Amino acid sequence: MSQKASCSTKPNISGPDQAYKSHLPKSASFGLKLEHCQDILTTNPDLDWFEVHPENYMGEGGPSHHYLTKIREKYQLSLHGVGLSIGGAQMPSSQHLLRLKQLLERYQPASFSEHLAWSSHEMGYFNDLLPLPLTQETCNTVCEHIDHVQSTLGWQMLLENPSTYVAFEGPQMDEIDFLNEIATRTGCGLLLDVNNVYVSCTNHERNPENYIKNFPHTHVGEIHLGGHAPDEDDLGNPLLIDAHDRQVIDEVWALYEQAIAIGGPKPTLVEWDNDVPDWPVLLKEAKLAQDIIKQQRAAA
Amino acid sequence: MSTWPDLQTSVSKALMEPNMDPPDGVKRLKNGAVPVKRFNVYRNNVALSLINVLRQTFPVVAELVGKDFFDTMARHFSRTHLPESPMMFQYGDKFPGFIKDYEPAQTLPYLKDVAHVEWARNVALYAKDQTSVAIDQLAQFQQDQMPDVKFDLQASLQLINSDWPVITIWQAHQGQGEQINLSKLPDHGQSAVILRPHLEVNVHQVDPITAYFIAQLQQGQSFGQAVEASVSQQTTFDISANLAGLFSIGAVTAAHL
Structure with a gap:
């Protein structure tokens, strides 16, 4: 955990069907909130990197850029986008891509990731990660979008598996096959969100351990952990909601251990976006993940 | 399908x-x-x-x-x-x-104006960062050049003009736990200059004529034109106090002919 903010090398598009080579340190961290920046800059927690949503840093000036610049002097960064709408039928917005490109150039992060989801339509921006059917048609569309994003940004991206609450009618591709085909065809890496695995598998009555077992771990450049809220659907069946508002549960920690036992240590991020506690609570969650990475290294 | x-x-x-x-x-x-x-x-x-x-x-x-x-x-x-x-x-x-x-x-009826204040603060928060200059910048000009001097104002600068005591209401809700005593609210409207000279957004309550004067400058009028327009609105307009105030709040980023 001594590697501090070196100038990161832009992950080049590696070409189809290559293992993803992450430029993020293979250590654990937590999502950076603006309100925590001052404390973090004065206490210098022993972490290698932080992750932020680029959409919050697209203003011209102000405290957000001031603090992120100072954080970047000490730590590596991951930009984790929520607004590209890669899963939508329409090509991602060229203005939004331009803003992303400017941020990537300004902050030289070690990683850029986005979601297998959509959030924009002609009607506007929904500010949520919405689901898409998993068909060959949508797989082709997402591949075209990722090709466009990667060539416009000149940057290899990671695509994250989603939390979903509904599915679609008609024959659907398996989510892992869908993601694997995208990674293989476009050369993008994958971001394995273990909480999303648990949420989606519970919501759609699939086995999360099998999901982790069958996931193409060579493409994984980062792992996410987070908390979710339990609810019930119309028939009284469990419906988990990816709320990012609490601690990671034991079942998700177990899936995480399984994932890094198979794929080896990965850059790991704890997400906590609502009812955000003081940052030492986030640090504690990140340390739990770091302990698991250490144990795996010792066992290997 | x-x-x-x-x-x-x-x-x-x-x-x-x-x-x-x-x-x-x-x-x-x-x-x-x-x-x-x-x-x-x-x-x-x-x-x-x-x-x-x-x-x-x-x-x-x-x-x-x-x-x-x-x-x-x-x-x-x-x-x-x-x-x-x-x-x-x-x-x-x-x-x-x-x-x-x-x-x-x-x-x-004042709620929309409180919202205007909060939106102006939000815009100022994300506006372009600019360095303010001090009033001694004016030393570079001859006395007779002053009317033609133009001021570049902070990109974050926004003006509020309300028929309600909107700044008093806004200030009473800044986490001090004070309750507004409605019977003690000013019975007139208020104006304000909102800007961010550094990291913090500042809200300065000003006389309506001062807001008017700054609006003239913001629209690209020269110092002389802005003064003239302000005096025609209010004969008691205090030129030197307004000029000093403009610089002291960090509103000016450049002064030029």
């Missing part, structure tokens, strides 16, 4: 219509019923996330009307005004105008 563009349009429409069933194409439950509760997770995420964005940007409006009133008002707004981009700090520019016409808020 509809294609993805058509299905995406149907889902988008259903997201914004709380009483519409999830569209065909969304998988039915095992008993054949439409998955209303499951689909509502997305509806709630969209609505609540946008209400939260508005609450963060307009905290004093939210305090003034209380949680339930604010949530209902923000929900109505978000249903008819989806964000135009994923940059949530830009969401809410039309909220003050919406409040002005929102029927249940008509008993609080």
Whole structure:
């Protein structure tokens, strides 16, 4: 955990069907909130990197850029986008891509990731990660979008598996096959969100351990952990909601251990976006993940 | 089976219509019923996330009307005004105008102006960073050049002119736990200059004539033109006090001919 903010090398598009080579340190961290920046800059927690949503840093000036610049002097960064709408039928917005490109150039992060989801339509921006059917048609569309994003940004991206609450009618591709085909065809890496695995598998009555077992771990450049809220659907069946508002549960920690036992240590991020506690609570969650990475290294 | 563009349009429409069933194409439950509760997770995420964005940007409006009133008002707004981009700090520019016409808020006629103050602060927060200059910059000009001098003002600078004591109301809700004594509120309107010379956004209550003077400068009038216009509005306009005040709040980034 001594590697501090070196100038990161832009992950080049590696070409189809290559293992993803992450430029993020293979250590654990937590999502950076603006309100925590001052404390973090004065206490210098022993972490290698932080992750932020680029959409919050697209203003011209102000405290957000001031603090992120100072954080970047000490730590590596991951930009984790929520607004590209890669899963939508329409090509991602060229203005939004331009803003992303400017941020990537300004902050030289070690990683850029986005979601297998959509959030924009002609009607506007929904500010949520919405689901898409998993068909060959949508797989082709997402591949075209990722090709466009990667060539416009000149940057290899990671695509994250989603939390979903509904599915679609008609024959659907398996989510892992869908993601694997995208990674293989476009050369993008994958971001394995273990909480999303648990949420989606519970919501759609699939086995999360099998999901982790069958996931193409060579493409994984980062792992996410987070908390979710339990609810019930119309028939009284469990419906988990990816709320990012609490601690990671034991079942998700177990899936995480399984994932890094198979794929080896990965850059790991704890997400906590609502009812955000003081940052030492986030640090504690990140340390739990770091302990698991250490144990795996010792066992290997 | 509809294609993805058509299905995406149907889902988008259903997201914004709380009483519409999830569209065909969304998988039915095992008993054949439409998955209303499951689909509502997305509806709630969209609505609540946008209400939260508005609450963060307009905290004093939210305090003034209380949680339930604010949530209902923000929900109505978000249903008819989806964000135009994923940059949530830009969401809410039309909220003050919406409040002005929102029927249940008509008993609080100053509410829209409080929203204007909060929106101006938000715009200032994300505006371009610029360095302010001190009044000694003016030493470079001869006395007879002064009327032709033009001032570049902070990109973050915004002016508020309200028929209500909106700054007093706003200040009473800055976390000091003070309650406004409505009977002690000033009985006249207020003006303010809002700007961010460094990291913090400042709200300066000013006389309406000062706001008028700064507005002239902001529109590109020279110092002489702005003074002339201000004096014609109010013969007692204090030129040197206003000039000093302009620099002391960090409003000026450059002075030039």
